[in-house]
Amino acid sequence: MANTMLKVSGLKVAYGGIQAVKGVSFEVNEGELVSLIGANGAGKTTTLKAVTGTQPAAAGEIQFLGRNIKGQGPWDLVKQGLVMVPEGRGTFTRMTITENLQMGAFIREDNEVEADIEKVFAIFPRLKERRNQLAGTMSGGEQQMLAMGRALMAKPKVLLLDEPSMGLSPIMVDKIFEVVNDIHQRGTTVLLVEQNASRALQLATRGYVMDSGEVTMSGEAKALLNDPKVRAAYLGE
Ligand SMILES: Nc1ncnc2c1ncn2[C@@H]1O[C@H](COP(=O)(O)OP(=O)(O)OP(=O)(O)O)[C@@H](O)[C@H]1O
Ligand SMILES: [Mg+2]
Numbered sequence: 527m528a529n530t531m532l533k534v535s536g537l538k539v540a541y542g543g544i545q546a547v548k549g550v551s552f553e554v555n556e557g558e559l560v561s562l563i564g565a566n567g568a569g570k571t572t573t574l575k576a577v578t579g580t581q582p583a584a585a586g587e588i589q590f591l592g593r594n595i596k597g598q599g600p601w602d603l604v605k606q607g608l609v610m611v612p613e614g615r616g617t618f619t620r621m622t623i624t625e626n627l628q629m630g631a632f633i634r635e636d637n638e639v640e641a642d643i644e645k646v647f648a649i650f651p652r653l654k655e656r657r658n659q660l661a662g663t664m665s666g667g668e669q670q671m672l673a674m675g676r677a678l679m680a681k682p683k684v685l686l687l688d689e690p691s692m693g694l695s696p697i698m699v700d701k702i703f704e705v706v707n708d709i710h711q712r713g714t715t716v717l718l719v720e721q722n723a724s725r726a727l728q729l730a731t732r733g734y735v736m737d738s739g740e741v742t743m744s745g746e747a748k749a750l751l752n753d754p755k756v757r758a759a760y761l762g763e
Contacts, residue, residue, distance in 0.1 A: 528555035531684050537586035539576045546572040548739040559710040561726035562719045564736035570719045578610045605633045607683030615673040619662025630679030646675040667698030686717045723760040727751045
């Protein structure tokens with residue numbers, strides 16, 4: 527049996543009177559790439575925020591590595607290996623590429639940070655070329671690479687990606703999905719939130735479909751890709 531890394535049960539999140547997440551359950555096992563897909567406003571980002579401690583959960587359980595983490599703040603969770611690349615990237619725009627990567631390792635106390643920056647540069651040669659450039663002057667695709675590189679610097683046990691392909695050109699979308707696949711193949715467990723359902727499910731082991739704050743379907747990624755309801759609603763067929 528695979529090790530369950532992240533287990534969410536009956537999660538509810540509200541913004542004032544608005545129920546954005548209405549009892550969501552899912553799990554991510556060691557070595558998996560799990561895709562969470564769904565339309566605008568389905569509650570995907572809200573779910574990730576609750577899991578990573580940036581939005582309080584109104585109800586439900588959240589377990590990471592077998593421990594209850596509900597109520598813990600983002601820094602504590604990053605230290606334990608639960609690391610998110612937020613929607614819109616959130617790079618430090620007035621810092622250089624290298625400084626952003628160093629910030630990603632802020633919580634670490636080992637001596638491998640410089641070596642790991644080189645590993646990130648090996649994954650993203652573009653970042654190496656621009657290592658002294660301010661993050662705010664980089665293109666959208668480059669900033670997405672930087673945000674992913676920075677997250678890798680925290681040595682994630684589970685990496686949560688919120689719409690990494692959003693707003694990027696087709697070539698950059700290809701590149702980003704290639705790197706997500708590469709990060710997964712190298713052994714990182716990934717939870718990938720995407721509106722590009724087709725691409726996300728092609729890479730995934732399993733998937734969950736969210737609609738109006740609820741998980742409406744789940745299963746093997748290939749089965750979801752071939753499901754007529756999923757194809758009609760999310761793959762534009
Ligand atoms: N800070 C907030 N205050 C009030 N309502 C919010 C807030 N953030 C999100 N919502 C609402 O919660 C619902 C879920 O939003 P969420 O951002 O989680 O959706 P999403 O699935 O990530 O959508 P998208 O694909 O467009 O990013 C939406 O109806 C949204 O308007
Ligand atoms: Mg979102």
